[in-house]
Amino acid sequence: MLLLPFSENEYKIRIRNVKNGMAEQSLDVLVITEPANIYYLCGYDAWSFYTVQALIVFQNAELPIWVGRQVDSTTAHVTTFLPRARIVPYPDVYVQNVDRHASQFVADVILDEFPTAKVIGVEMDAYYYTARDHAELVKSMPNVRFADAELLVNWVRFVKSDAEVAYMRQAGCITELMMDSAVKAAMPGVRECDVAAAIYFAQMSGTETFGGLPSTSPPHMGFGSRAREAHPIFSDRPIAPDSVANIEISGCRLRYHAPMSRTIYFGRPCQRYRDLAAYVIDGIDASLEVVRPGASCEDVELSWAKSLSAHGVKKETRLGYSIGIAYTPTWGERTASLRRGDRTILSPGVAFHLMAGLWLEDTGITITQSFVVTDKGYEALTSTPRELIVKD
């Protein structure tokens, strides 16, 4: 049983693009550990990245090699197009054992496949590539040079294919359903955790034609005075009357994300708060107006900042980030950011979460928009109205 979400041909194009990137950096071998990058290149999908696993791309071989724990190799056979010989498991004695480290096994696989390799790229700042993973690899291969190939694959992922955008649209549909469920469930007296339950239920159920997956992160939900916080976890306290809630969520379809935040006000917001919401919404409109191929990330942020400064409001954090495939702990791709100084040029198929969140001294407001750049402008990945949601 093979469970590929894309054609084998699409995977081979991706691998070719990565090899081109390797050639530019003169890498003989690339050791990929970020789960999203592994999934992107071969389809491997399991919750197994808490022990060492890697997809190794060799310039001297057509197909990469998957290395991982023995009990997870069955999943490699089921979810990737790799032939048996390119799936190389290590035994359980390497798992969380002081005497051995699975990076030693990875090194052996590399030396076996490409004994004359001179330069090996590694993802120095990738999640799940620990300081020790690297140290063991370096110690095991004293005769090669290591180069930081951080984000090489992430940048190949930056421009999405039509097939990828189709999954992101589906993720966006699920996001809308999740937010609808949250708004329906949340009211004064209801426990925060019961709102979360409604969100999760909608997230996994998806629609009649496709189901959802867990996203990289729990819903970020800040209630009451905790609306000042950016990434709080919900509690089992009841929602207070005359309070706000910031809810940031993402639907997930085959590991593709399309996040969204909204603020709910329980009661009647004061004029100042309504004004703040209006400024944020205007700012998003102003940002999206400049989104088109050829514009830069910085242009989008500048338009936002100009719109907000007219109201005397400033946002210190970046305005958004590239999105697509993601595994825990974040749905950001860690490549381009919508912020000052980022001159990355937008082109059709790049996708962002425009994260118009303000966290102030005494409160916060988050109304956001995920979008993909099209030939002429952008396509919104969610159609939930951009407004302050008031439950009075």
Place this chain on the structure above:
Amino acid sequence: MLLLPFSENEYKIRIRNVKNGMAEQSLDVLVITEPANIYYLCGYDAWSFYTVQALIVFQNAELPIWVGRQVDSTTAHVTTFLPRARIVPYPDVYVQNVDRHASQFVADVILDEFPTAKVIGVEMDAYYYTARDHAELVKSMPNVRFADAELLVNWVRFVKSDAEVAYMRQAGCITELMMDSAVKAAMPGVRECDVAAAIYFAQMSGTETFGGLPSTSPPHMGFGSRAREAHPIFSDRPIAPDSVANIEISGCRLRYHAPMSRTIYFGRPCQRYRDLAAYVIDGIDASLEVVRPGASCEDVELSWAKSLSAHGVKKETRLGYSIGIAYTPTWGERTASLRRGDRTILSPGVAFHLMAGLWLEDTGITITQSFVVTDKGYEALTSTPRELIVKD
């Protein structure tokens, strides 16, 4: 508003225990990056570990310093007992930016607080301590020696206090409710994702008196032929008649976990499969019989292996692992394992997930038990009967 799940005194005892461990390794400073360790020592709880954050313990100061992203420092004020001066945020320009790295900021904080520090401990194999995090720290502090203090805090966490065990019991209650919901929802024709939706709903709702939290991992659910896999993700395909499902889940209460797996058979299992289930259940009974203070981890596994080998069955993977506080990606504490060669001695307050999972060539079966060691033996953290669940 301060949201501590434990008394300030309990945190101070924990910090003292860590300092004792540091003294044994002659560490002046310990840089803690594993989110579970940070939570354990100061209460900090946010989904912010996808950018650099650290709790830094100094031998020359009573209280540690929290370092993290500016937008998350509000959460540090709300969820920890640390005074304002011990919460040191870095600005957003350090976030996912090629020109700067937040580890440089961490280094500055250390040098400022303890300029004469000679030996600095780091958690070399901790999740979210990347190769680059370490390289930048080393480069920024050329005059100190770095020592691997991996698992130092994890081992302090190994023995749980009564207050911690109380939370683990609550987590176990939630786990039971989750499994009940799964068993109720799952039947031929129902989509796998709809079973997941039911599990998640129960997980967050918790009970009338306390709510749940997301666990470190999605439910590991292998349906049909995918029951051979250890950590598969569910899909939106309908459950087939005459098939099996392995479901591994964990309730979570204030970040404490109590995992459990069960196998559901849809239809009438053949005699061989029933036999397999009986062997596993006997094996668990045999393992638990030897659990008491003074026994070793290896003793537990030996008793299991002896019981199973009488039926000609072998399990290659470890039989279990220490549990407690956890953040994504795993609910294991990465310290003691129930396996051959692990001579760690059991004592009251240590807790394990006895993971009696068998993944065979053509099928799999998982019936497991989380427990905490007591004065005389053990206490089960879930009371769901250990049996093969048959839905005919």
